[in-house]
Amino acid sequence: MDLAKRFVAGDLDAFETLFREYQRSVYRWILRIVRDPPAAEDLTVEAFWRMYRARARFDPSGKCGAWLRRIAINVALDHLRHAKQQVPLPEDLPAAPAPDSAVQRETRSAIQRALSELPPRLRVVVQLGLVEDEPYGEIATALGISANAVKVRMFRAVRLLRKKLLEAGITP
Amino acid sequence: MNDPRHDHEPEAMKKLLKTAVSPIKDAEPRRDLWPQMLRRLEAAPSRVPWWDWALLAGTVAAVFLFPSVLPALLFHL
Numbered sequence: 001m002d003l004a005k006r007f008v009a010g011d012l013d014a015f016e017t018l019f020r021e022y023q024r025s026v027y028r029w030i031l032r033i034v035r036d037p038p039a040a041e042d043l044t045v046e047a048f049w050r051m052y053r054a055r056a057r058f059d060p061s062g063k064c065g066a067w068l069r070r071i072a073i074n075v076a077l078d079h080l081r082h083a084k085q086q087v088p089l090p091e092d093l094p095a096a097p098a099p100d101s102a103v104q105r106e107t108r109s110a111i112q113r114a115l116s117e118l119p120p121r122l123r124v125v126v127q128l129g130l131v132e133d134e135p136y137g138e139i140a141t142a143l144g145i146s147a148n149a150v151k152v153r154m155f156r157a158v159r160l161l162r163k164k165l166l167e168a169g170i171t172p
Numbered sequence: 173m174n175d176p177r178h179d180h181e182p183e184a185m186k187k188l189l190k191t192a193v194s195p196i197k198d199a200e201p202r203r204d205l206w207p208q209m210l211r212r213l214e215a216a217p218s219r220v221p222w223w224d225w226a227l228l229a230g231t232v233a234a235v236f237l238f239p240s241v242l243p244a245l246l247f248h249l
Contacts, residue, residue, distance in 0.1 A: 012213075016206060020206065023201065023205055035193075041201050041208075044201065045209050052213070109192075111193070127193075130189050131193050131194075154182070158182045172185050
């Protein structure tokens with residue numbers, strides 16, 4: 001019996017194999033949205049837990065990675081909705097270009113604040129599309145919506161972001 | 173298929189965002205998460221599906237409304 005079928009049947013060894021195969025990817029997918037490494041680790045476990053609970057609904061002939069990514073994105077979105085957190089940039093994340101003045105530091109912090117204030121469903125599109133450079137098609141698959149819906153969300157997100165930045169005295 | 177991002181990609185906003193938020197390329201968890209996963213699996217209460225509760229409720233209601241079905245029920249257990 002192949003791995004996916006064994007997993008659906010509740011085989012813990014098969015689940016462990018899938019976990020080890022995908023844990024880095026799931027962690028990265030989540031971190032790109034929540035931008036908080038300790039939270040991303042906990043949410044990775046949460047994503048696999050949801051996957052394990054929902055294993056009866058998984059089609060063993062389907063793509064495990066795509067299914068898992070959808071779960072991971074939903075877990076990250078749920079986290080943003082409940083945490084309503086700012087976008088932190090912990091020291092172990094890749095650093096943005098070093099600011100060379102207090103003005104630039106202020107600008108950077110205003111941009112992060114504006115991004116963190118976006119509604120989660122718009123913020124995720126901006127982070128994946130504009131920060132991580134993911135194609136709209138991939139974002140659409142990950143969110144379970146059409147590429148056109150991604151475009152609409154991006155349009156709204158950029159408009160809202162521009163408004164918030166203008167309020168903060170920054171001209172995009 | 174044309175990539176729809178080329179239709180109106182907000183390049184200026186992208187540049188601005190990248191001055192404040194860096195992309196994450198090769199991040200990895202700082203520890204093996206499998207032990208935490210196992211703890212989560214062990215801690216999870218065994219869940220009884222809703223239809224099992226519905227069946228139980230139906231049985232209790234049937235016994236309450238029609239006590240004569242009790243011997244037949246016990247016979248089939």
